[in-house]
Amino acid sequence: MATKVADVMTPDPATVEAGQPISAAARLMASNDAGAVIVTNNGQVSGIVTDRDIAVRVVAQNRGPDTPVQEATSGDVTTVGPDTSIDQAVQLMRGQAVRRLPVVENGRAVGIVSLGDLAMERDPSSALADISAAEGNT
Template sequence: MSKTVADVMTADPATLDASQPVSVAAQLMVSEDTGAVILTDDGHVSGIVTDRDIAVRVVAQDKGPDTPVREACSEELTTVGPDTSIEQVVQLMRDKAVRRVPVVENDHAVGIVSIGDLAIDRDSDSALADISAAKGNR
């Protein structure tokens, strides 16, 4: 089993300037086959937006596709560094009730770790690991 976040994270995560419209974030999610995009302001990590955030905070609120993506993201950002232990990130995800955490080094996104990544590493026979390892729907 892996010991640090760097061992299980997805490197080079999808990022987008927080001023861009949610339509651009959604298109990036499609092209990168991901459910989350890390947001930046002047190149520095400032948030994360998920497909669910767009559905709940934009579509369900009758906001348009030109809504700045920063309006769809959670207000509180939880991040870890690449040498954070697996145990620490698991506890953080539990405490904050988040499914994905940006991995940040020198205020720049270097990866993202998800509960699926942890399931693949910790319980490769689980249903979550199987789903997480499967090719995405297109």
């Protein structure tokens, strides 16, 4: 049974610089079959942008594909390290009401852990684990 975030995270996550257009983030999501991309500022993790952020903060506001990623990014980002325990990650997600946590070492993204990753580890027979394990779900 896994005990640390490093055991369940997706390594080498997609990242996008904060000043790039939101269309770049959307293309990364499409090519990586992911619902989120980690946002960086000069390579250092500064946020996360989700497909929902794009829908609500860009499309619904009639903003264009050239909108800078930083304008669609959620505020403060909660991160964990690879050695963070799975229990701590669960508590952080619960307390911060987030579905994904960038995994960071020395300010740089080394992975991402999702609610689905943790569900598959904790209760592989749960509905969330089943959905998360299905092809095309990240």
